[in-house]
Amino acid sequence: MAARSAEALLGVGFLGIMATLYLGFQWAPSVSIDAFESPAAQRIFYWHVPAAWAAFIAFAVLFAGSAMWFFKRSPLGWRLHVAGAEAGLACGLITVWSGCVWGAAEWGTPWDWTDVRLNTFGLLTLLALFLVLGRQSQPDGVETRDTFSTFGLYGFILVPLTYIATRIWEIRHPGPVIGTGDDSGSLAGDMAIVLLLGALSFTVFILGHILMSMRITGLEQRLEQVQHQIDGGN
Amino acid sequence: MGGRGSIDVGRHGGIHMAEALLEIEGVEVRRGMGVVLSNFSLDLHSGDILILQGINGSGKSTVIETASRLLPLEHGAVKHHGKMTIDSDGRRVHPRHPFGLVLQSNGAIGSETVDAHLSTVAKLCNAELDLSALLDAYGLKHRSGDKIAYLSGGQARKVSVLGALLPAMVAESPTLVIMDEPDSGLDEQAITTLMTHIQSLAAAGHAFLIATHNPSMMAIATHVHDLEKKIEQKPNDAKPHKRLGANAPARWVSTRSAHRYARTTRSGLARNGLTALMVLGCALALGDPAQLPSGLWETGGILAPAFAAGLTGDPTTHLLREHRAEDWWRAQSQPTPAAHGLGLAIGLVTTLAACYIYTGGVDLALLALGGIIGETAMLGTRLLHQSTRRLARPNAVFIRLLLPVFILPWALIVSWASKW
Numbered sequence: 001m002a003a004r005s006a007e008a009l010l011g012v013g014f015l016g017i018m019a020t021l022y023l024g025f026q027w028a029p030s031v032s033i034d035a036f037e038s039p040a041a042q043r044i045f046y047w048h049v050p051a052a053w054a055a056f057i058a059f060a061v062l063f064a065g066s067a068m069w070f071f072k073r074s075p076l077g078w079r080l081h082v083a084g085a086e087a088g089l090a091c092g093l094i095t096v097w098s099g100c101v102w103g104a105a106e107w108g109t110p111w112d113w114t115d116v117r118l119n120t121f122g123l124l125t126l127l128a129l130f131l132v133l134g135r136q137s138q139p140d141g142v143e144t145r146d147t148f149s150t151f152g153l154y155g156f157i158l159v160p161l162t163y164i165a166t167r168i169w170e171i172r173h174p175g176p177v178i179g180t181g182d183d184s185g186s187l188a189g190d191m192a193i194v195l196l197l198g199a200l201s202f203t204v205f206i207l208g209h210i211l212m213s214m215r216i217t218g219l220e221q222r223l224e225q226v227q228h229q230i231d232g233g234n
Numbered sequence: 235m236g237g238r239g240s241i242d243v244g245r246h247g248g249i250h251m252a253e254a255l256l257e258i259e260g261v262e263v264r265r266g267m268g269v270v271l272s273n274f275s276l277d278l279h280s281g282d283i284l285i286l287q288g289i290n291g292s293g294k295s296t297v298i299e300t301a302s303r304l305l306p307l308e309h310g311a312v313k314h315h316g317k318m319t320i321d322s323d324g325r326r327v328h329p330r331h332p333f334g335l336v337l338q339s340n341g342a343i344g345s346e347t348v349d350a351h352l353s354t355v356a357k358l359c360n361a362e363l364d365l366s367a368l369l370d371a372y373g374l375k376h377r378s379g380d381k382i383a384y385l386s387g388g389q390a391r392k393v394s395v396l397g398a399l400l401p402a403m404v405a406e407s408p409t410l411v412i413m414d415e416p417d418s419g420l421d422e423q424a425i426t427t428l429m430t431h432i433q434s435l436a437a438a439g440h441a442f443l444i445a446t447h448n449p450s451m452m453a454i455a456t457h458v459h460d461l462e463k464k465i466e467q468k469p470n471d472a473k474p475h476k477r478l479g480a481n482a483p484a485r486w487v488s489t490r491s492a493h494r495y496a497r498t499t500r501s502g503l504a505r506n507g508l509t510a511l512m513v514l515g516c517a518l519a520l521g522d523p524a525q526l527p528s529g530l531w532e533t534g535g536i537l538a539p540a541f542a543a544g545l546t547g548d549p550t551t552h553l554l555r556e557h558r559a560e561d562w563w564r565a566q567s568q569p570t571p572a573a574h575g576l577g578l579a580i581g582l583v584t585t586l587a588a589c590y591i592y593t594g595g596v597d598l599a600l601l602a603l604g605g606i607i608g609e610t611a612m613l614g615t616r617l618l619h620q621s622t623r624r625l626a627r628p629n630a631v632f633i634r635l636l637l638p639v640f641i642l643p644w645a646l647i648v649s650w651a652s653k654w
Contacts, residue, residue, distance in 0.1 A: 128634050138627055139627075228267075
């Protein structure tokens with residue numbers, strides 16, 4: 001049953017993401033041509049923002065898993081750490097890639113090394129890449145788990161920093177458009193619907209991804225245990 | 235047995251302080267995914283020669299590394315001279331008394347000379363001595379000026395074993411010596427000399443924890459431990475060893491050693507200096523930097539070589555990963571060697587060169603900024619590298635993926651400095 005739920009969530013999430021892509025490009029209204037340098041490119045936000053949202057969920061899972069392993073030696077915590085890092089990498093890459101496409105059209109440059117949010121989010125993605133590649137380069141053991149959990153714990157500091165970055169230093173990145181508390185940044189109704197669908201779809205997809213990844217890690221651990229038993233261990 | 239600090243008359247045929255030099259109290263240690271030691275305890279007193287015996291993989295080296303404070307503890311604590319040095323809460327305190335250590339790997343950097351390595355060990359014990367007689371006893375006198383990398387495997391092992399005996403030989407008070415298969419690779423004569431030294435040093439009140447499979451080494455044990463229980467053997471009736479050398483307080487031993495490593499191997503120049511020159515060379519390859527208008531790009535070009543040199547990291551970090559030298563240093567009471575100030579020096583020199591190329595003059599403020607950037611970037615990179623040292627394969631991990639964390643601060647500094 002649990003095995004099926006991961007596939008179901010992945011399937012539903014994937015369909016929702018595709019629907020968001022279609023609605024974002026075909027149905028959502030255009031922004032005012034005065035609002036952006038490249039108004040058409042703005043449609044990529046229907047993927048960019050939900051992907052970033054899903055990445056934050058994944059990084060929160062990574063943080064929780066790292067803490068559970070580091071302080072409680074919980075095997076479930078380690079599986080959450082691995083799943084959070086992999087899901088964070090997937091969503092982080094989607095966010096960075098879509099952001100670069102938009103930046104190239106809107107700013108004339110895909111990247112700005114002085115923009116705080118851009119850089120802190122890029123670093124979060126690099127951290128996830130480091131954790132995924134690093135784990136694959138080491139034999140499984142408490143030393144490996146302790147080291148990468150420490151990076152997971154300290155790296156999470158970038159999440160709130162990324163979140164508040166545009167509120168403190170609005171260099172290139174646009175400020176918040178939802179939850180600003182006034183009408184200045186509010187979205188039109190149809191735009192909000194597509195964005196909400198995107199956020200829900202990415203959330204469902206990332207939960208499926210995390211469940212699937214945890215199952216794979218569990219199977220890897222089982223395989224290692226069986227190999228150890230065949231080798232004559234306890 | 236008397237309490238700590240009391241006199242215990244008659245143990246091992248001599249008069250010794252009954253203080254435990256080493257106490258391992260109910261430790262649990264995990265390696266990989268397995269628990270290697272569970273609720274393991276051991277104590278070692280002045281005059282003891284305790285030999286750990288057991289088949290390969292039974293946990294002897296884990297006991298040695300636990301006693302040396304190299305492994306994190308799941309439960310329990312390790313005390314040296316009655317003071318906690320590491321416990322399961324993650325506290326790790328430098329032992330107040332230096333101790334001798336030889337691990338399975340030699341723990342010595344190949345580019346060090348025999349003389350320099352052993353002198354460093356003596357300095358860590360705040361002592362100095364003439365090493366000739368000692369080197370002669372192990373047939374190494376004629377190789378004292380040679381780099382350890384040029385010695386045979388057995389000769390290099392002798393140097394490491396001597397490095398473990400030295401803290402006891404120069405000490406005025408009972409000293410702990412921890413040895414993991416010290417006889418490995420040694421010839422018969424060297425093993426005989428080693429056993430004589432161990433017995434005489436133990437008779438002088440020092441204590442030995444040794445892991446070995448060698449039956450002749452077993453013969454000198456006052457106690458044997460099979461990782462379950464400690465069994466008393468025959469007492470040691472050797473003549474006590476006389477203290478060697480004289481007191482010579484030494485400071486900044488690890489930093490001085492790091493600079494010596496960087497200087498003798500020229501790795502600071504080869505790694506950091508050349509990286510900075512490459513960055514400068516790339517800028518020159520694109521045209522005449524002097525034609526650039528002053529501002530962001532010019533300031534960035536001037537400060538880029540120092541930044542790149544710093545990001546290359548501390549050259550000693552890589553040298554210390556040779557033969558587990560970093561573990562040897564980490565076990566000792568000193569911080570691991572780090573070439574503090576090298577980033578500053580390289581940053582100053584490269585920024586000076588870049589300043590001259592870009593502006594035809596020298597800007598002292600930029601020069602200072604270049605030095606600070608070089609040192610800070612090197613410090614940050616060093617910390618990143620040190621954070622992976624517990625891993626089984628630290629060189630295989632992609633730690634450099636995290637280096638871009640330094641780009642944003644550097645870019646903001648360049649942006650700020652360009653407005654001067």
